[in-house]
Amino acid sequence: MPLLRDLKGTVQPFWVTLRNMFRKPVTIQYPEEKRQPPPRYRARIILTRDPDGGERCVACYLCSAACPVDCISMQSAEQPNGRRYATWFRINFARCIYCGLCAEACPTWAIQMSPDYEFSKYASIDMVYEKEDLLVDHGGKDSEYNYYRHAGIGVVNPRGGNEDEYGPVDIKTNMP
Numbered sequence: 001m002p003l004l005r006d007l008k009g010t011v012q013p014f015w016v017t018l019r020n021m022f023r024k025p026v027t028i029q030y031p032e033e034k035r036q037p038p039p040r041y042r043a044r045i046i047l048t049r050d051p052d053g054g055e056r057c058v059a060c061y062l063c064s065a066a067c068p069v070d071c072i073s074m075q076s077a078e079q080p081n082g083r084r085y086a087t088w089f090r091i092n093f094a095r096c097i098y099c100g101l102c103a104e105a106c107p108t109w110a111i112q113m114s115p116d117y118e119f120s121k122y123a124s125i126d127m128v129y130e131k132e133d134l135l136v137d138h139g140g141k142d143s144e145y146n147y148y149r150h151a152g153i154g155v156v157n158p159r160g161g162n163e164d165e166y167g168p169v170d171i172k173t174n175m176p
């Protein structure tokens with residue numbers, strides 16, 4: 001009957017309002033109240049260290065290759081013992097979409113997502129973080145992992161100086 005249908009249509013919205021008036025609110029009064037995100041929450045990126053305190057990053061560029069928005073850049077270098085490192089390492093958080101692909105790609109677990117979500121800035125240039133801003137003094141989610149204990153330090157002899165290893169190719173000899 002149209003009268004009953006109309007009556008129900010009028011009363012039902014009030015009933016929904018009344019019912020929700022006594023429910024616990026899902027919102028919180030941020031920033032006075034803060035919610036603790038789960039440990040695997042994807043927010044500010046950090047560069048971690050191995051248990052010996054050394055930098056885990058070997059400047060392999062895999063994270064920057066995996067990044068869909070190209071917001072990671074770096075310059076690689078090599079120590080005399082063959083251990084690679086990044087002379088500089090930069091992330092533009094103004095472009096980052098916090099997808100976590102860089103952390104997935106990292107073979108040394110150097111780059112990790114942290115639950116720290118409170119780092120917004122007024123100027124987007126302030127969202128560009130350098131290596132010294134990203135580097136922390138702990139191992140992050142797996143503090144015992146040490147990449148070089150598994151992989152060894154790549155180059156202890158000059159290139160081509162190890163058994164069954166070819167020397168580097170002089171690209172100028174390939175010229176026509």
Ligand code: SF4
Nearest residue numbers: 067096097099100102
């Ligand atoms: S979280 Fe995603 S967008 Fe941000 S730096 Fe890593 S790969 Fe790039």
Ligand code: SF4
Nearest residue numbers: 057058060061063106
């Ligand atoms: S953070 Fe990881 S993936 Fe990125 S360059 Fe360093 S070692 Fe490679």
